[in-house]
Amino acid sequence: MKLRNKEKDIIALLSKVQREKKHNYIPEDKLRLIAQEAGLSYSEVYGVATFYSLFSLKPRGEYVIRVCDSGPCHLMGSKSIFEVLEKELKVKIGQTTPDSKFTLEEVSCLGACDEAPAMMINDKVYGNLTPQKVREILEELKKKK
Amino acid sequence: MIKELKSPLRIVLDNYGKINPESIEEYIAQDGYKAVGKVLREMEPGQVVGEIKASGLQGRGGAAFPTGSKWEFTAKAKDTPKYIICNADEGEPGTFKDRAILEGDPHKIIEGMIIAGYAVGAHHGYIYIRGEYLLSINRFYKALQQAKEQGFLGEDILGSGFNFQIDIHQGAGSYVCGEETALMESLEGKRGNPRFKPPFPPSRGLWKKPTVINNVETLANIGSIILKGAEWFRSFGTKECPGTKVYAISGHVKEVGVIEAPMGITLREIITEYARGMRDGKFKMAQVGGTAGAILGEDMLDVPLDYTSLKEKGLVLGSGAILVMNETTCAVDMLKCFLNFFKRESCGKCIPCRVGTEKLLQLATAISQRKGKEADIDLMLHTAKVMQKTSLCALGQSPILPIYTILKYFKEEVTEHIKGRCPTGVCKSCFLEFSL
Numbered sequence: 001m002k003l004r005n006k007e008k009d010i011i012a013l014l015s016k017v018q019r020e021k022k023h024n025y026i027p028e029d030k031l032r033l034i035a036q037e038a039g040l041s042y043s044e045v046y047g048v049a050t051f052y053s054l055f056s057l058k059p060r061g062e063y064v065i066r067v068c069d070s071g072p073c074h075l076m077g078s079k080s081i082f083e084v085l086e087k088e089l090k091v092k093i094g095q096t097t098p099d100s101k102f103t104l105e106e107v108s109c110l111g112a113c114d115e116a117p118a119m120m121i122n123d124k125v126y127g128n129l130t131p132q133k134v135r136e137i138l139e140e141l142k143k144k145k
Numbered sequence: 146m147i148k149e150l151k152s153p154l155r156i157v158l159d160n161y162g163k164i165n166p167e168s169i170e171e172y173i174a175q176d177g178y179k180a181v182g183k184v185l186r187e188m189e190p191g192q193v194v195g196e197i198k199a200s201g202l203q204g205r206g207g208a209a210f211p212t213g214s215k216w217e218f219t220a221k222a223k224d225t226p227k228y229i230i231c232n233a234d235e236g237e238p239g240t241f242k243d244r245a246i247l248e249g250d251p252h253k254i255i256e257g258m259i260i261a262g263y264a265v266g267a268h269h270g271y272i273y274i275r276g277e278y279l280l281s282i283n284r285f286y287k288a289l290q291q292a293k294e295q296g297f298l299g300e301d302i303l304g305s306g307f308n309f310q311i312d313i314h315q316g317a318g319s320y321v322c323g324e325e326t327a328l329m330e331s332l333e334g335k336r337g338n339p340r341f342k343p344p345f346p347p348s349r350g351l352w353k354k355p356t357v358i359n360n361v362e363t364l365a366n367i368g369s370i371i372l373k374g375a376e377w378f379r380s381f382g383t384k385e386c387p388g389t390k391v392y393a394i395s396g397h398v399k400e401v402g403v404i405e406a407p408m409g410i411t412l413r414e415i416i417t418e419y420a421r422g423m424r425d426g427k428f429k430m431a432q433v434g435g436t437a438g439a440i441l442g443e444d445m446l447d448v449p450l451d452y453t454s455l456k457e458k459g460l461v462l463g464s465g466a467i468l469v470m471n472e473t474t475c476a477v478d479m480l481k482c483f484l485n486f487f488k489r490e491s492c493g494k495c496i497p498c499r500v501g502t503e504k505l506l507q508l509a510t511a512i513s514q515r516k517g518k519e520a521d522i523d524l525m526l527h528t529a530k531v532m533q534k535t536s537l538c539a540l541g542q543s544p545i546l547p548i549y550t551i552l553k554y555f556k557e558e559v560t561e562h563i564k565g566r567c568p569t570g571v572c573k574s575c576f577l578e579f580s581l
Contacts, residue, residue, distance in 0.1 A: 051336040053318035070238035072395040074482040109238035113395040
């Protein structure tokens, strides 16, 4: 692992590690390695990794479901989206299903207010959600190996 | 693609939906990069700054600081190197206008950044795009590649001797990084905590060097101003706020999307003429400027939506987000939602914001659960006022606006909750206990 430049862009590095790592997270040994490479203390790198909401230091599911509950989505019914997800996946916000398939997270505005309520699953945005539509999306993902 | 409502006037969005955003040829065919040619061949850097100053263009991110002055301060700064940053960390709830520009016409932003670089003597630009905007990021990478191939970026641009390069920095999920100094910390690879100001970015910005930081929409105005002149730009909008604004409309209206209109258009015009009226129900309130913005009631429908007119009323236009709500919306429930947002996104660096956002949410939650007291209303106002005076950045300074304006219009509704009744029936626990 080599740093791009002397600017210590550890955020780009953390993103890269997380993307490549199974379970969508940054393990401690990688954090230590990044700190070493960047010439920073472990606590500094830990501070950065825990500041940004896209990073996780805990293993997450194959699909990270991030539901928006900011103003526009809340107004258009994001509560019912959380309810159906919690019921179908049998997890609470911040938890991962026992089969490591899904993690449910709450997220601040995704900038998809034109299709509120909206959520993001990994890299894809799903908008104009209804409880029925959410069930269908989950079914599709459950079928995928 | 984000729907564009029928815009009455297009400067920023003039290519939107008209050209393929992934084709530089189509952009060039619409006079794209002509402004870069013009400044490099015919204008001195000082003239470019002068033109932008004369146009009266103000920052479209929300703070409305005169763009020309920002450029002038940076141009005059002695220290080198200098940097240009495009703030594409659009995170204000209800705002998706920068995403429209990033996805629909990325070359317009690149063109603005090159011109800014030439004007202030910077050779390196960064665009900080929030990590959630993946399509924007991909399109921007493609656009940068094309601009390089065509010789608009790199060494000796168009044979002028001027060099300029742009790098993309991807955000990693943080609202506060939209604040300019927090964004710079983040660009430097650190936690996105805001810095004390002064010094301001034009003297000490990125890596402590003179920096211009402009919003996406601001930079998307630059090319047209250079080609058509400051006077042309001033013929639109109002005297104090020339030009257009791209508004993002969401909520209980028939048509949601972006719309570009001259500064000074009213909320009523936007809702009835362009968003085709309410989707269902009756207008109750609108939040203008995002979650950090004010609630406007029916009496504000005819106030011109521009920086100065709203400021005179103690309100803000902010990012230009407009969230329209009908009578089924509960004022307390929405307030709780706004305060939850601030609590979650507070970076924790300064105490007023870290403690205050938590306290405010607790108070609003108690009110919504029939556990509130009459005195809690004053306590909320007082807390938010202290935060406004003492917080380090706009995040902690902002909650006063939604709180104050909700109480201005819906104090009775809040008091009803304290008595144990949610008039709209949205706050369930309140409602249930009451009906028992």
